[in-house]
Amino acid sequence: MENKIKLTTPRYQQIATDIASKIAEGHYKVGDKIYARSSLASQYGVSSETARRAICVLDDLDIVDTTKGSGVIIKSYENAIKFIRQYDNLQTIDSLKKNIIESVNKQKKELDYFSNVLSDLVDKTDRFRSTNPFIPFEIEITAETPYLNKSAADINFWHNTAATIIAIKRNGNLLMSPGPYASFCENDVFYFIGDKDCLERVQKFLFLEK
Secondary structure, rough: OOOOOOOOHHHHHHHHHHHHHHHHHOOOOOOEOOHHHHHHHHOOOOHHHHHHHHHHHHHOOEEOOOOOOOOOEEEEEEHHHHHHHHHHHHHHHHHHHHHHHHHHHHHHHHHHHHHHHHHHHHHHEEEEEEEEOOOOEEEEOOOOOOOOOOEOOEEEEEEEHHEEEEEEEOOEEEEEEOOOOOOOOOOOOEEEEOOOOHHHHHHHHOOOOO
């Protein structure tokens, strides 16, 4: 199941921002008395505690004054502007975070899909090869093999691997049915057929893998 991470702003923060925006837009003037906490709670459809926390935010930032007995008084237009700008910057950061998380989740989903498709392809290829033994394997000859420039007959290739060489690609040319005297040259690509373990045996034999 894909994990979804949601970035949200607390409700009291949203209310504080809305009040600060109204101050910045001139709806409230410095010195104006705004709603009591109970009225704010009713206006925004939240609990009294949420309204209280919103007012506390504005009070802590010196945007309003909440002196006991005086209600909530608008204190600073400048601080309201400053708060709105900071909030907008945070919203931009949150938006970027959300986009990054969505991108990561999308890439993870695509990677999981690719992994499943690849696994299915490998499984079907193995099953297809087991029922069609004449589909050739291939291996590139490198300088790491001790049998460089020796023929298949010289090293008893078939007896050691039970693989039958059917073609060699050399210098852009494809040599069909090269026979037992074809030599192993660097950069050649050998095509051979055999059972499902044939490729592993050839790799171990040619490159002396244990």
